[in-house]
Amino acid sequence: MKCGIVIPAAGRGRRMGANVNKQFIPLDGKPILIHTLEKFSRLPWVDEIVIVSHPDEITIMEQLVQQYGIQRVKAIVPGGKERQDSIYNGLTFLETEYVMVHDGARPFVKQTHLEQLWQTVQKIGAVALGVPVKDTIKIVDQDGFIQSTPDRKSLWAIQTPQAFRLSILRMAYEEAKKDRFLGTDDSSLVERLGMKVMVVEGDYHNIKITTPEDLILAESILKHWSEEV
Numbered sequence: 001m002k003c004g005i006v007i008p009a010a011g012r013g014r015r016m017g018a019n020v021n022k023q024f025i026p027l028d029g030k031p032i033l034i035h036t037l038e039k040f041s042r043l044p045w046v047d048e049i050v051i052v053s054h055p056d057e058i059t060i061m062e063q064l065v066q067q068y069g070i071q072r073v074k075a076i077v078p079g080g081k082e083r084q085d086s087i088y089n090g091l092t093f094l095e096t097e098y099v100m101v102h103d104g105a106r107p108f109v110k111q112t113h114l115e116q117l118w119q120t121v122q123k124i125g126a127v128a129l130g131v132p133v134k135d136t137i138k139i140v141d142q143d144g145f146i147q148s149t150p151d152r153k154s155l156w157a158i159q160t161p162q163a164f165r166l167s168i169l170r171m172a173y174e175e176a177k178k179d180r181f182l183g184t185d186d187s188s189l190v191e192r193l194g195m196k197v198m199v200v201e202g203d204y205h206n207i208k209i210t211t212p213e214d215l216i217l218a219e220s221i222l223k224h225w226s227e228e229v
């Protein structure tokens with residue numbers, strides 16, 4: 001059994017406010033995206049990697065992949081307006097039985113968690129990495145008033161990778177496209193088909209680098225947990 005990896009990296013990084021795609025920002029001298037790609041490129045069960053890039057950055061991506069010797073990159077393909085559009089396009093280039101979708105902006109996913117996801121997706125067919133939330137979460141209305149407080153015991157902050165049997169994810173993406181449904185992750189597209197998605201507990205290092213504060217946290221993670229991430 002082999003797995004294909006789709007790395008959505010075609011965003012504009014608006015919340016980062018940098019004048020460059022946040023995935024090219026260096027961490028310990030290496031672009032964030034390369035840290036991410038290195039987590040997958042040597043795994044024995046990874047058959048092919050598809051990187052989804054902003055159309056204007058495909059050449060840069062090709063140069064980085066070559067410069068850092070990233071293995072198993074099958075294609076670097078153009079993304080779309082939304083993350084969902086980018087992944088939809090990336091999926092069309094895969095020929096594996098399983099797929100793992102992982103944000104290019106999450107450089108610290110652990111190998112142990114990737115292995116757990118790989119074992120689980122072969123049994124369950126749909127799985128996502130996540131962590132229990134630490135804050136109390138509130139549902140707030142458009143006027144800024146709290147409507148409800150969900151029981152924190154049942155709340156998880158879902159990350160990536162999210163892994164699926166490829167046929168399941170393709171069907172979910174087609175249904176979402178037909179229904180014009182836009183989700184913020186891949187699992188929500190599978191859930192809306194009425195299918196169960198399992199959560200594997202990861203850890204709090206697996207941050208998505210989104211705003212400037214995350215760069216400070218990322219440097220600290222790399223400095224204090226470099227052997228683990």
Ligand SMILES: Nc1ccn([C@@H]2O[C@H](COP(=O)(O)OP(=O)(O)OP(=O)(O)O)[C@@H](O)[C@H]2O)c(=O)n1
Pocket residue numbers: 007008009010011012013014015016023052079080081082083084086087103104105106208209210
């Ligand atoms: N149209 C898009 C939007 C996002 N992504 C990717 O999806 C991942 C998670 O998205 P996010 O962190 O929101 O990145 P951006 O969309 O770039 O950030 P922002 O919303 O701040 O612009 C990132 O690796 C990003 O590059 C993508 O491939 N295509």
Ligand SMILES: C[C@](O)(CO)[C@H](O)COP(=O)(O)O
Pocket residue numbers: 083103157158159160184185186208
């Ligand atoms: C997919 C994701 O990383 C799960 O937490 C998150 O939903 C991506 O959100 P973004 O706004 O596209 O970064």
